[in-house]
Amino acid sequence: MESPLFYREPEQMELPLKVRLETFEGPLDLLLYLIKKNEIDIYDIPISVITQQYLEYLEMMKNLNLDVAGEFLLMAATLLHIKSKMLLPATEEEEGEKEEEDPRAELVRRLLEYQRFKEAAQQLVKGPLLDREVFVRSFFGDSLAEKEREEKVSGEVTLFDLLEAMKKVLEALPEEEFQEISAEHLNIKDKILHIMERLWEGDSMLFSDLYTASTSRREIVVTFLALLELLRLRMIRVYQGETFGTIRIFSPVGPEEGRKTIEERIP
């Protein structure tokens, strides 16, 4: 499946760094995200719609050179399998026997079970947390504390929210022009420093502030990868206003500590 986003720029987009996803979300998160986004009834998932969207995201992640985990591919296979099973007409002969299970049943069961734990996690994090709402005399260095956030009601974004936001930026790019081949040297580390400098100047910035109308496709992607890397290093925190709303970026790390981390952790 060809994602329209990268259609015009096939192979030659050589990306500087493979971003590892192990601390990000998994395939079940992506499915739940799509279900929520499409306002779908989890008990009656339109499997071909979801499969198509799932594959689009997968393609997008691959094109970004994200180290897509095998689990994502396995889930893609599972979805296609379910889809093919649903296309088969129910065999009449087996009537009288136990009714055949909906091919989606096992997947739905897994999604629901996972969803329950996601909800439990939300429940847990709601309460007054140590070093966030309540404090004791300082005994913990590495607490769970977090700077007060305007957007705290809505919570942190997922990888998929970010992908979605980037997709919008790419889609908003003017139609193909002769793209100027500048000799500009784009590397993730410079980009990371650039983003962090801007964050240290102010208190936060909007995701959309990262891009201007003249930002090149390549730069958009490099910026995006820089964000992921910063997230992985826990140097930024990203929040979204309301569901699928404005994305705002904060840095919990000060300039001094931040520069040190960048020097140490990014080649």
Add this chain to the structure above:
Amino acid sequence: MEDAQLKEVLEALIFVSETPLTLDRMKEVLGGVSKRDLQRLLAEMMEEDRKSGRGIHLVEVAEGFQFRTRPEHADWVRRLKKTKSTALSQPSLETLAIIAYRQPVVRMDIERIRGVDSGGVLRNLLEKKLIKIIGKKDVPGKPLVYGTSKKFLEVFGLKDLADLPTLKDLESLGPPSTEGLLPLEEEGQTTGEEKPEEPPPGADEPEERNHEPTAEAPKDPL
């Protein structure tokens, strides 16, 4: 000792304790005072706190007692402390929830629910000391068994594990089984202190995933 005096002493003990002070420990220090009396006194102290309207109050948390600030004053305290450390990511939080409700649990169980490799997240939670390794499962490969730590209770303000909000519908799946659990060496529970636990080498070795301990359903119908 008179009740009033005992309360003062208790207040002093709790004030200087780094972690929530357990009844056992109070009893040890005070001698001759029954747990029942202690509980009564502590309940009275908490009631008095509630009435007095002071900035700190006595809280029962993590199997002990601790003075904490009131949530209403969070903004002011944060302004003072300028805390900048990081919170937990969604994946970490979800993994923590799975461990909290399903403990004792091995990595494979967690990954079956999350549908994704969880080594990185587990390492992160171990580093933050929110979870700990509580043993090895007595099945081929002896996978590590994880559970939540005392610090987990402290951070989330829970008295004990029974204080976790009920997970809807999960009760039907039955209580967690401790069968086949090989305990690690005894931990110093008496002080109520969380010992920094190093994840043993190999905590995240992929080999533990190669052993299917139980006849669980395969990950995917394929």
